[in-house]
Amino acid sequence: MNTYTLQNKYLKATFKSQGAELISLCKENIEYIWNGNPKFWNRHTPVLFPFVGSLKNNSYTYKGISYPMGQHGFARDKNFIVATQTEDSITFQLVSDKETKKVYPFDFLFQIKYTLTSNGLVTSYFVENPAQEDLYFSVGGHPAFNCPFEKNQTREEYILMFDNNETPEAKLIEGSLIGNESYPVFKQEGILELPKNVFDNDAIVFNPNPFSQISFIHEPTGNTYMSVEFKNFPYLGIWSKNQEAPFICIEPWHGIADNVNHNQEITEKEGIIKLNPKETFNCEYSILINFDNE
Numbered sequence: 001m002n003t004y005t006l007q008n009k010y011l012k013a014t015f016k017s018q019g020a021e022l023i024s025l026c027k028e029n030i031e032y033i034w035n036g037n038p039k040f041w042n043r044h045t046p047v048l049f050p051f052v053g054s055l056k057n058n059s060y061t062y063k064g065i066s067y068p069m070g071q072h073g074f075a076r077d078k079n080f081i082v083a084t085q086t087e088d089s090i091t092f093q094l095v096s097d098k099e100t101k102k103v104y105p106f107d108f109l110f111q112i113k114y115t116l117t118s119n120g121l122v123t124s125y126f127v128e129n130p131a132q133e134d135l136y137f138s139v140g141g142h143p144a145f146n147c148p149f150e151k152n153q154t155r156e157e158y159i160l161m162f163d164n165n166e167t168p169e170a171k172l173i174e175g176s177l178i179g180n181e182s183y184p185v186f187k188q189e190g191i192l193e194l195p196k197n198v199f200d201n202d203a204i205v206f207n208p209n210p211f212s213q214i215s216f217i218h219e220p221t222g223n224t225y226m227s228v229e230f231k232n233f234p235y236l237g238i239w240s241k242n243q244e245a246p247f248i249c250i251e252p253w254h255g256i257a258d259n260v261n262h263n264q265e266i267t268e269k270e271g272i273i274k275l276n277p278k279e280t281f282n283c284e285y286s287i288l289i290n291f292d293n294e
Helices: 098-103
Strands: 003-007 012-016 021-027 059-062 065-068 081-085 089-095 109-117 120-128 135-137 139-141 144-146 158-162 170-174 177-183 191-193 204-206 213-218 223-229 235-239 247-254 273-275 280-289
Touching (some): 003 089, 012 109, 021 280
Antiparallel strands (some): 003 012, 012 021, 081 089, 089 109, 109 120, 135 273, 204 235, 235 247
16 A cells, blocks of 8 residues: 655645545644544545445445445445546546456446645546446545644534525435434524433434535634535535534535335446446535644
8 A cells, every 4th residue: 555645845745555535634733634543533634435335235226236345335345446646636437357256247437636725625527438338337525624723722612514594404314324204403593402312323414415514613612624616516514424423424415325115226226426438527616724723
């Protein structure tokens, strides 16, 4: 496994080739990305491809054939190659092969481009269909952010501030699938509080997602540490491992776990993207660091 670094005078980002995963984003005195401590969760910012979430019975059907597939697909555990690297960006690439065809019978070219800016990091996903038949897939982010960001703070002292005042209910998770019931999570408009029990129902999933930005605010000081911007993502998940885990995942998705009633046919799966031959799909989200607290 190789590691790669992008750095400017404001920020430093580090990546690993396995899963093309961002494993560190820091400024001088603050690390923003979860360190992957296996006591809680051994990942940092995994990519979700070619599926988001879990499939019913851990499998799906295409053209009458059933294929096994674990949660969130396989890309996060694959070794990516570096396609290009510049002073401020790096592009990782994964291409379909004999191994992927055993569980996913589609040709694809998948790229993840990271661009370091003066105030953050842009993550761009590109999915290309090189074949003569349609490509069915989902793609999403799963970045885990330290929360709290500094010593002598607690996760419960933080709130998540949303970019509008809508108060959608979250979908109830049944097992690891999307149930048909919803439940309220907002006590006030545009703000999600983080009491210890906030993730007792597993991930908070918004379907549809009405938001495009979330900010981490430390309530006792009023400091905004960072934001995640994710325009035009139809689904959103917010998650942490348990009541004690010192991180929060903000997960913008083009795709979603199977509904409990899904028939397992990939072409009829909610949120699945159908990509025509020779076409390319792309989307991006940004991590925005706030420097005003200094």
